[in-house]
């Protein structure tokens with residue numbers, strides 16, 4: 135079922151032969167002015183009253199704006215100082231060739247990862263991921279805890295900072311060691327839990343291209359039924375190491391996810407520009423990274439979170455644009471302000487899942503505590519997002535209904551974003567040996583879930 | 596006076612051509628170049644503060660910084676003639692360490708330093724430790740700023756300091772470190788001169804450091 139890579143070599147060659155451009159002019163003279171032009175031309179406007187906008191015209195205008203912007207700007211390779219450009223026909227061709235679904239994982243654990251529609255009644259594919267680094271001794275217990283989650287269709291493990299007691303340094307042998315430890319321990323955890331073939335996205339510890347390449351192995355390592363990520367540079371830039379990853383993933387034969395997080399308040403400016411850029415990143419992922427799915431985490435420049443009102447709008451509007459106009463598979467990554475075992479983090483997880491699911495995205499949940507504190511993530515935050523995602527699909531919510539609900543959720547946490555509570559570390563709210571949440575966290579979870587039910591969420595079970 | 600206000604406004608609004616023309620005009624009517632630069636500096640700092648308060652975003656700040664540079668072009672020749680006694684800001688070489696491609700935070704720090712009057716050489720991301728030092732020597736920098744966003748690239752900051760020591764150059768540069776996982780403790784452990792949690796603090800710390808006089812500005816070579 136997986137489609138062949140799209141003209142991979144022709145496109146990669148453009149990183150060597152495309153128009154010359156330096157970094158700063160690329161942003162100042164190409165990126166920023168072009169974005170401004172399309173925002174105005176297509177009349178894109180953020181509406182604070184509708185974090186989940188219900189307007190098809192807006193979604194379609196966003197798509198048009200993003201295609202035009204992407205064709206105008208292209209993607210800069212910062213190593214060669216060349217711009218990879220595309221013409222309209224190529225974009226259409228690549229979109230036409232997209233199958234819209236893939237079987238991922240293996241054996242009884244295989245699942246179909248597919249594109250969703252706006253207001254789709256099919257539940258989202260949910261990838262559980264703590265999105266943070268952890269102590270070496272917590273790695274396996276954390277993996278087991280996440281893999282035990284019933285709603286996990288796929289899993290991405292935490293990141294190691296040390297391997298065999300040595301501090302990992304990127305691009306050195308310690309990174310290779312850490313990456314192997316990551317891949318092997320993860321596989322072992324999946325087997326122990328009884329999900330040996332679950333779809334794995336690995337390995338976050340492999341930050342460099344060599345790290346990634348060293349763990350492709352159909353027995354102990356990352357398999358062709360698994361996936362890895364390739365990022366972009368801020369904004370619409372790539373480098374040779376990223377291209378190495380993209381090329382290797384294709385040649386090895388695993389699934390590639392394009393990892394992009396346009397920054398609200400950064401070069402893209404406000405919500406409108408961030409949303410257009412997020413859609414344009416889907417095209418970069420498809421054409422440059424040759425990715426099978428687009429994993430995205432638009433985030434706030436000061437908070438590193440995606441659950442402010444503006445960022446919920448960005449996620450919702452951009453996913454609607456993609457879902458209505460292409461067969462691309464989107465996976466929406468939640469970045470939450472508060473840390474584990476707080477009420478706030480659960481409301482944030484719910485809001486992110488709701489806005490994403492009703493807008494046509496799958497889920498990748500979740501990065502608590504602004505994605506920057508070691509050990510500060512647990513499966514419970516992801517569980518909340520997954521349960522809400524399933525609920526709002528099964529309820530077949532309209533965007534208008536979803537918007538009413540999301541406003542209620544925002545009312546629960548919006549005023550606390552600037553000084554969100556850090557919450558607990560994994561080992562503080564989990565029984566590490568059993569890889570199970572403490573009664574206290576379970577009770578807190580139940581209270582929030584009951585409150586959500588009271589607000590109108592109908593959980594399937 | 597009117598002219599000066601318009602000039603400051605053009606810079607704050609990021610209108611580079613207008614800023615250039617108005618600055619030319621200011622020099623033509625023989626305004627005091629120092630006074631003009633002071634007013635512009637105040638204006639651009641205000642833009643930096645607005646960014647911190649989230650009233651403007653990165654594009655506006657970048658355009659303002661560029662308009663500031665444009666405005667300084669016609670003023671510079673006059674300034675050089677009477678530059679004695681001017682407050683001296685430092686020269687900074689900044690980059691993200693080897694293996695690390697996270698660069699937006701570093702870029703914001705670079706920009707805010709620039710709008711506050713430092714000369715800034717931004718080496719980009721994934722920069723080898725020795726390259727920081729070579730470049731710092733080349734441009735006679737006072738300050739080396741190293742950003743690391745991953746625990747696995749933080750050793751790159753340490754390497755800069757170790758190589759400086761081994762080259763006998765440690766005292767010559769003020770080394771400031773930053774980035775999400777970097778803490779005051781880490782800065783102390785590796786023997787950095789300072790750490791800043793965000794761009795605004797970095798500016799304050801480095802202004803202070805320049806007054807105390809570490810680096811080329813303070814040493815006689």
Ligand code: B12
Nearest residue numbers: 365368695696697698700740742745746773774775793794
């Ligand atoms: C955006 C982002 C990306 C983007 C980066 C785009 C770019 N070119 O900049 C992309 C998608 C490419 C990316 C890729 C990866 N990332 Co990343 N990323 C982030 C994220 C979410 C935000 C960083 C950011 O831009 N913040 C916004 C800016 C404004 O804030 P800031 O950088 O902190 O800067 C401020 C201060 O720190 C300070 N400061 C910064 N630099 C300096 C320097 C000096 C001298 C001073 C004084 C101050 C200072 O001032 C700034 C302004 O106030 C962080 C999580 C986080 N919360 O930080 C993860 C994070 C840094 N990434 C991480 C990882 C693992 C990766 C990948 C390996 C993922 C993968 N599997 O491929 C790759 C790494 C590739 C590589 N070799 O570098 C991890 C690192 C974990 C670890 N080992 O420590 C983090 C912490 C996420 C997490 N918790 O897991 N990432």
